[in-house]
Amino acid sequence: DGGITQSPKYLFRKEGQNVTLSCEQNLNHDAMYWYRQDPGQGLRLIYYSQIVNDFQKGDIAEGYSVSREKKESFPLTVTSAQKNPTAFYLCASTLGGSGYTFGSGTRLTVV
Amino acid sequence: GEDVEQSLFLSVREGDSSVINCTYTDSSSTYLYWYKQEPGAGLQLLTYIFSNMDMKQDQRLTVLLNKKDKHLSLRIADTQTGDSAIYFCAERGTNAGKSTFGDGTTLTVKP
Numbered sequence: 001d002g003g004i005t006q007s008p009k010y011l012f013r014k015e016g017q018n019v020t021l022s023c024e025q026n027l028n029h030d031a032m033y034w035y036r037q038d039p040g041q042g043l044r045l046i047y048y049s050q051i052v053n054d055f056q057k058g059d060i061a062e063g064y065s066v067s068r069e070k071k072e073s074f075p076l077t078v079t080s081a082q083k084n085p086t087a088f089y090l091c092a093s094t095l096g097g098s099g100y101t102f103g104s105g106t107r108l109t110v111v
Numbered sequence: 112g113e114d115v116e117q118s119l120f121l122s123v124r125e126g127d128s129s130v131i132n133c134t135y136t137d138s139s140s141t142y143l144y145w146y147k148q149e150p151g152a153g154l155q156l157l158t159y160i161f162s163n164m165d166m167k168q169d170q171r172l173t174v175l176l177n178k179k180d181k182h183l184s185l186r187i188a189d190t191q192t193g194d195s196a197i198y199f200c201a202e203r204g205t206n207a208g209k210s211t212f213g214d215g216t217t218l219t220v221k222p
Binding site: 006031033035040041042043045048050058090092094097098099100101102103104105107 | 115119141142144146151152153154155156159161199203208209210212213214215
């Protein structure tokens, strides 16, 4: 079955540490997105990529980095420069205007 | 920038109809979407409507779009306890397929 897989489901980060969240899709979608969700809030766009080897900053890109070396994969790195990383991270992909397919999310907590 | 607004909470009795409302600001929106999020999960696309349509019906779901007033609604007929979730309105503009999301409406269905 086609879909988006995010891993891990839960992730704990120590102060000053970089962590990478995985996002893989087998839907053959061109565009992929990373959103951050905080409690009681909507989704805020971190980064997006429309094609391989190209990506753009979203509304809250500071402290994050991405790569898009393969169509199927769009990993997100949360760097030590992100001062408040505790949140629920959602990866999505789309083909045309028919809406996003979301992964099941990664919950990141700073310890 | 684009903005999407929704009321935060709605409570209904099982068997009643639920109506969730949304307003948006981007007059160039091409598609408008409704997503459902259950606790700890990613978002699931429920339905969407193209901006040149007024209404779309899909089983228990009816979407109404008033493009002049930039108002979108989702009606759920015969609401069940399994419909309890957070419902997000989103719009897609003409910029790179990005969607802007509202903060979500928490629907509580009481038996």
